[in-house]
Amino acid sequence: MSDKIQIQANGNGPGRKLKFNILRYNPQLAGDKPRMVTYEVEEAAGMTIFIALNEIREKQEPSLQFDFVCRAGICGSCGMVINGRPDLACRTLTAKFPSGEITLLPLPAFELIGDLSVNTGKFMRAMSERIGSWIHSSDADNRDLTILEERMDPDLADEIYELDRCVECGCCISACGTKRMRDEFLGAVGFMHVARFHMDSRDHRSDDDWYEVIGDDDGVFGCMTLLGCEDNCPKDLPHQTQIAFLRRSMVKVA
Numbered sequence: 001m002s003d004k005i006q007i008q009a010n011g012n013g014p015g016r017k018l019k020f021n022i023l024r025y026n027p028q029l030a031g032d033k034p035r036m037v038t039y040e041v042e043e044a045a046g047m048t049i050f051i052a053l054n055e056i057r058e059k060q061e062p063s064l065q066f067d068f069v070c071r072a073g074i075c076g077s078c079g080m081v082i083n084g085r086p087d088l089a090c091r092t093l094t095a096k097f098p099s100g101e102i103t104l105l106p107l108p109a110f111e112l113i114g115d116l117s118v119n120t121g122k123f124m125r126a127m128s129e130r131i132g133s134w135i136h137s138s139d140a141d142n143r144d145l146t147i148l149e150e151r152m153d154p155d156l157a158d159e160i161y162e163l164d165r166c167v168e169c170g171c172c173i174s175a176c177g178t179k180r181m182r183d184e185f186l187g188a189v190g191f192m193h194v195a196r197f198h199m200d201s202r203d204h205r206s207d208d209d210w211y212e213v214i215g216d217d218d219g220v221f222g223c224m225t226l227l228g229c230e231d232n233c234p235k236d237l238p239h240q241t242q243i244a245f246l247r248r249s250m251v252k253v254a
């Protein structure tokens with residue numbers, strides 16, 4: 001999937017009636033049960049799933065729950081399953097679906113808040129604490145705020161930036177068969193963060209240190225390499241390359 005919004009020349013256009021089948025369920029409401037509810041929306045030019053959901057909430061169903069912040073594919077809040085695939089609602093055009101029928105489900109593998117809203121924040125925080133998502137330096141000078149920042153090769157900075165584009169949307173976790181079977185599996189977003197800090201010359205953690213974090217079946221050895229993560233990452237991050245790299249590095253330690 002491209003990082004750019006793709007517009008399909010398929011004859012779809014403004015005025016078309018779209019049918020949204022949306023999972024409704026509020027676990028906080030006593031007695032509420034999961035059910036699919038259908039809403040009709042008139043397609044507008046350049047309409048995204050996010051715009052359509054807003055229209056449904058404004059004009060038809062004020063209690064509909066879904067998340068968004070940036071509307072520009074940056075905050076990672078609007079992940080949901082769109083016609084069977086995890087993706088960002090604000091980056092998905094309704095024109096992508098020639099049938100005009102769109103089914104929306106909350107991302108699996110996360111705690112459900114209600115309807116299409118899930119608690120990715122709780123998961124991402126636990127993941128960050130588990131892998132230590134910050135620079136670990138053995139250099140005591142690093143804590144001296146009066147000295148200049150350590151220099152870095154610009155090419156290395158570019159490589160780190162490439163992996164740092166993760167928006168923590170959770171699509172890779174929802175697309176991961178291993179994560180669905182093994183609750184403690186770190187998942188592709190965690191591996192991407194590990195790869196980012198492993199690459200950073202300011203982080204002094206050794207492969208032995210990393211082995212303690214990802215050297216088991218809940219880490220990189222549990223990955224089945226079916227690449228649901230790579231196929232569904234809205235930011236096109238290089239999961240296959242980085243998972244293979246981490247696995248090779250950890251095999252050397254073992």
Ligand code: SF4
Nearest residue numbers: 166167169170172233
């Ligand atoms: S790696 Fe990709 S799919 Fe996974 S959380 Fe980051 S941006 Fe989302």
Ligand code: SF4
Nearest residue numbers: 176223224225227229
């Ligand atoms: S390749 Fe590994 S991390 Fe990615 S979806 Fe498959 S099992 Fe999960």
Ligand code: FES
Nearest residue numbers: 071073076078090
């Ligand atoms: S609303 Fe921020 S990524 Fe979609």
